[in-house]
Amino acid sequence: MGSVWTEGEAGTAVKACHLKYWNTNILVHECENPRMPILTKFRLDRSRLAAPQVFESLREAILTLELVPGAMLVRSDLAGQFGVSQTPIREALLRLEEEGLVEVFPQHATLVSRIDVAAAREAHFLRRSIELEIVRTLALQPPPGLVVQLQAQCALQESLAAAQRYDDFLGADHGFHRLMYEAAGVMGLWALVRRYSGHVDRLRRLHLPTAGKTGVIMRQHRAILDAIDRQNAPAAQEALREHLSGTLSAVDDVCAQHPDYILQG
Incomplete structure (x- = not known):
């Protein structure tokens, strides 16, 4: 059936607060719950360094x-x-700050950053540029076994969509694209794209529950897969271009529905 890929879950604790910024550098907060566990499935692997595990989970x-x-x-x-x-x-939070996923206010707090739409557009541009060349390369000469692996990944996504397991669905979506990077021999570029994907990934997560969205994604994946299987490079590129444009084409609606999550100005 081939390998399938998804992403795991995390465990942490936060303080839930109403936040306001005053004069750009004074943070005022009012906590509703001083200790609110979000997930509790984290298990420290003593054979690995702790900081990377904390970073990955957060x-x-x-x-x-x-x-x-x-x-x-x-x-x-x-x-x-x-x-x-x-x-x-501290080490994990510094890495998250480098990716723009948290903001550190010295002597005050560390906050999960709001979604930066401009940064999301840049990440989308980077990913599209890379993946257009990847699917062209794969379609010109599909590596043995790739089509079977992509078919298995599509089947996994379909089952997750039916169960409305949106986080796992997105993990499987990443797995579909990861397989193509791996087949093209450019896993270093996968790491680069993932490093800059934080803002666009959160936009996608907000957009995913929209009626029919998972079905659209699955059809687009099938179109990419079919074009690679037929060794039709232009069709593979066109299918990928359509696939990656989905969330950003609806970004105004997503921002209007979740204004508190979006970086304003």
Whole structure:
């Protein structure tokens, strides 16, 4: 049946707050719940360094909106939740800040960043440029076994969509594209794209529950797969171009529905 890929879940704790910015550098917050566990499935792998595991779990929680834009992250709470010292927590938060997924206010708080639409557009431009060349390359000479692997990934997505398991569906969506990067031998570019995908991934997560959206994604994946199988490079590129344009073409609606999650101005 071939390999299938999805993304895991995370565990952390936050303080849920109403947030306001005053004179651009004074943070005022009013906490509703001083300790609100979001997920509890994290298990520390003692054979690996702690900081990368904390980073991966927090990043996943942010991208799936378990940690919503504006949520406050408290290092002591996070250390307790993950069962580690504050040193790996600090390291993980620094990496998240580098990706634009959190904002650090010295002496005040660390907040999950709001979604930056301009950054999402840049990430989309990068990904589209890379993947148009990838699907062209794959369609000109499909690697053995790739079509079967992509078919298995599509079948996985269909079952997840039927169960309305949206986070797992997006993980499987990433898995579909990851297989193409792997087949093209450019996994370094996959890592690059994922590093810049935080804002656009959150827009996609907000857009996904829209009626019919999962069906559109699955049809588009099937179109890409079919074009590669037929060795039709122009059709593969056109199908990919249509697929990647979906969320950004609806960005105004997404922003109007979730204004508190979007970076204004």
